[in-house]
Amino acid sequence: MDENQSSNRLISGMNFIILPVIFCILILAISAALVYPYANEFAEMSKTYFTDRDIDIPSDCYDIFVPADGDSEEPEVKSVMDSKPQEQRTIPLSSISYPYYGQRLGELIVEDCQIYASLYFGDGNNELNNGVGMYTGGYIPGYGKTVMIAGHNNTDFNGFKYAKKGQKVIIRTYYGTYTYEITDIQVKTSTDSSAYDFSLNYENLIMYTCYPFDELNLTPYRCFVYAKFVSGPVIDKND
Amino acid sequence: MSDSGKKFNIKSLIYGFLSFMLGFVLFLLSICLVLRLTFFSQDFMLDSMANTGYYEMVKDELCDKLKNLGHASGLPDEFFDDFVDDIDIVEVERNYVSAFYTDVSTLVDTDTFKQELMDAINVYIDEKNIDKEKAKEENLGYFIDEASSIYVKSVTVSFFSILANYINKLDSPLRMTEIGLGAAALIIAAIIFFTNRYVHRRYRYLTYGLGGGFLSVIVIPIVVFASGIIPKVNLTTRSLYNLFVGYFNSMFMYFWIFSAILLFLAVLCFFVYRTKYLKAIGD
Numbered sequence: 001m002d003e004n005q006s007s008n009r010l011i012s013g014m015n016f017i018i019l020p021v022i023f024c025i026l027i028l029a030i031s032a033a034l035v036y037p038y039a040n041e042f043a044e045m046s047k048t049y050f051t052d053r054d055i056d057i058p059s060d061c062y063d064i065f066v067p068a069d070g071d072s073e074e075p076e077v078k079s080v081m082d083s084k085p086q087e088q089r090t091i092p093l094s095s096i097s098y099p100y101y102g103q104r105l106g107e108l109i110v111e112d113c114q115i116y117a118s119l120y121f122g123d124g125n126n127e128l129n130n131g132v133g134m135y136t137g138g139y140i141p142g143y144g145k146t147v148m149i150a151g152h153n154n155t156d157f158n159g160f161k162y163a164k165k166g167q168k169v170i171i172r173t174y175y176g177t178y179t180y181e182i183t184d185i186q187v188k189t190s191t192d193s194s195a196y197d198f199s200l201n202y203e204n205l206i207m208y209t210c211y212p213f214d215e216l217n218l219t220p221y222r223c224f225v226y227a228k229f230v231s232g233p234v235i236d237k238n239d
Numbered sequence: 240m241s242d243s244g245k246k247f248n249i250k251s252l253i254y255g256f257l258s259f260m261l262g263f264v265l266f267l268l269s270i271c272l273v274l275r276l277t278f279f280s281q282d283f284m285l286d287s288m289a290n291t292g293y294y295e296m297v298k299d300e301l302c303d304k305l306k307n308l309g310h311a312s313g314l315p316d317e318f319f320d321d322f323v324d325d326i327d328i329v330e331v332e333r334n335y336v337s338a339f340y341t342d343v344s345t346l347v348d349t350d351t352f353k354q355e356l357m358d359a360i361n362v363y364i365d366e367k368n369i370d371k372e373k374a375k376e377e378n379l380g381y382f383i384d385e386a387s388s389i390y391v392k393s394v395t396v397s398f399f400s401i402l403a404n405y406i407n408k409l410d411s412p413l414r415m416t417e418i419g420l421g422a423a424a425l426i427i428a429a430i431i432f433f434t435n436r437y438v439h440r441r442y443r444y445l446t447y448g449l450g451g452g453f454l455s456v457i458v459i460p461i462v463v464f465a466s467g468i469i470p471k472v473n474l475t476t477r478s479l480y481n482l483f484v485g486y487f488n489s490m491f492m493y494f495w496i497f498s499a500i501l502l503f504l505a506v507l508c509f510f511v512y513r514t515k516y517l518k519a520i521g522d
Binding site: 015016019020021022023024026027028030031048049050051052125128129152153154155210214215216217218219220 | 255258259262263266304307308310311312313314360364369373374375378379381382385443446447448450451452453454455458468471472473505509
């Protein structure tokens, strides 16, 4: 009898753990069944808003698309002296590590206009604050298509107020040195899409900046400087 | 099985079901109350903004973006240091958030910003003796519109307008749901309490329901924190990221609090049950 009583007490005591656990499972199962159609949709949508990696935004970085100071690597840029016989050579595409957004690609030099600027891949604020930026929707030098570079008119591209046809433009990158020659200078509005053509199948360079020069405040006009390819290693796209 | 035994089992099943319903109702009520105290609370949003340093970061970000605009406009960085310091971001943000919760116009007022910027530029032109030909009114207007657009983007909170729409629409239904669930919890507890002949059994069934409610509520923050999903949100700026993480961490803190309350009540009922049970055996 005593054994039965103690056994009943034990079962009764276990109920204080087992029943709440069963209730919890049932409550969550019912809740999950009720919200499943919406939760499934939400879970799919949330994949857009959540990443599977840890996010660590440095304290000196306000925008995740803009690397903090010192984050960007400085690739080794071949000097003009190093590039003597390579202008006419072909380099396989596979041998080039394609630049990433914000990477320093090299230098842009227009001696006649006193322009000596660092060249970055990407034309966001960070790139234009540090030099001139290559539009990522265009092509890199040597690819045989349109290369487009932007710069501020009060800093790096201020010298374009002295631009004239026939002046040489040198782009030194980590895979080779390219020379172009200015062929035309035009002023157009910032929304004029006829100012550029990315479907051209020959190497050409477009550099642009705000216009007029030395103006205070923003202007809706842009000065486009067009240049033709003269020399530099050609990227073999078939490789 | 004897008739009294069958009767006892049916009664146990009914009270077991009532305990389960009590746990379920308490679980739903806890969720509704957490939403009321967080998602639907203007003060909670403003506290989160203050606690995560949102105002300071927005100010820095705005300054940074305006400086970038200045680089394209011939204005030095120092110009914007002085200018942004004069903008009361805290007041602008508070008005912006309040507008959503009070269902009035949520458009950010840019008139003051534009006027202050124009005044600051005119002072700068005079101070630096800049040729008026180099600061044409057309370009000034273009610049101020761009700066104003940056200002609006900086002070607005992404997705908040979408969420606030739900907040306004669901406020009344949520209130009715809270009242309904609160009443249901009281009615179920009253049925358990007043229809049981033995006092210790009243507390036993209440303990089951409160225990079930406690476990269900505590599972939510455990799952969320264990998954580590909150810090993995993709947001473009540090201010928004910190606000989001701080906001949801605080929100789930309320789940801990509600589960602690339910646990406390469950333990209390259990001890009352034990006392009454031992007394009943003794009698």
